[in-house]
Each structure stands twice: as structure tokens, then as C-alpha cells.
Amino acid sequence: MLIRPAQVSELLAVGELTAAAYVADGLIDPDAGYVGELRAADQRSTEAELMVAVEGDRLLGTVTFCLAGSPWAEICEAGEAEFRMLAVSPQARGRGVGSALASWCVDRAREQGSSAVALSSLPDMRTAHRIYERLGFVRAPGRDWRPADDVDLIAYVLDLRAQ
Secondary structure, eight states: OEEEEOOGGGHHHHHHHHHHHHHHTTSSOTTSTHHHHHHOHHHHHHHSEEEEEEETTEEEEEEEEEETTSTTOSSOOTTOEEEEEEEEOGGGTTSSHHHHHHHHHHHHHHHTTOSEEEEEEOTTOHHHHHHHHHTTOEEOGGGOEEEETTEEEEEEEEEGGGO
């Protein structure tokens, strides 16, 4: 498996994979407005770092990495990094793709000199939570938030200064 920046020719597929992963897991209704944001890989690729995990020409997963101040940052504070929209193709689940993408984000944050990495997650994303906790992320209830009246997000933070 190789993790690399998404190529322009892949952006449509990356957006579709992201949306399909969230919908397939029952995390979002296929008609929800947020599905359009999940599909907006072209925009993420110009305003953040849009990474993909591939095996040959097969797209396995994707993640969006950004620093504080980015249009894609939601909860990271000054000097921190954040990742969002980590999605793994249903056909590639159980192969360590999600862990590899999350680890890439932690390594990238260190390279950028970030003091921490933050992320938001739906409470039901328990498999993802186990990945984050294995990497050393801890719950940060003070950063929990609601992007919409019917959506509660929980926050995790990895303090890179403590490592």
C-alpha cells in the first residue's frame, strides 16, 4: 500500500469513495447536504492536503489533512494540525488502510512542527476511535461540537509535545 497525494485524474473517484464510505456505514443519509462536501475532493485538493492510499491503480482510502487556519480546519487550534474525512473503501476494510492514513497524518503534523493533531468524529464511529486511541489520541470533550442541530461530533487530540 502506498500513501500519496491524490492526482487530478482521481479526484472524482476520491470524492465518490469518501461519500460512499460514509453512506455505506449509515453515518449519513445519501440525500444529506453534507454528501456534497464529502464529494468535493477537487476543492479539498487545492485548499488542504488530500491523500490517498492505493495499491497499484486501486483506490483504497483517503484523508484530508490541514493546519489551523485552513478552510478545512474545524477544531484545531493555532499551531495544531487536523485531519478529516478519513474514508476507506468497504472492499478494503480490515487491511490497515485507516490506520495507515491516520499515521500518515500524525507523521505529517510532526514534519510541519505542529504541537498536536485534532479530529472530530461521530460517536458511532467506534472502529475509527480504536484506531485513534491506538495512536495515542485522547478524547477532548471540551472540543466536542455540533455542526448542525442533529449532528453531535466528539473530539480527539494527540499531543505531539508529549511524545
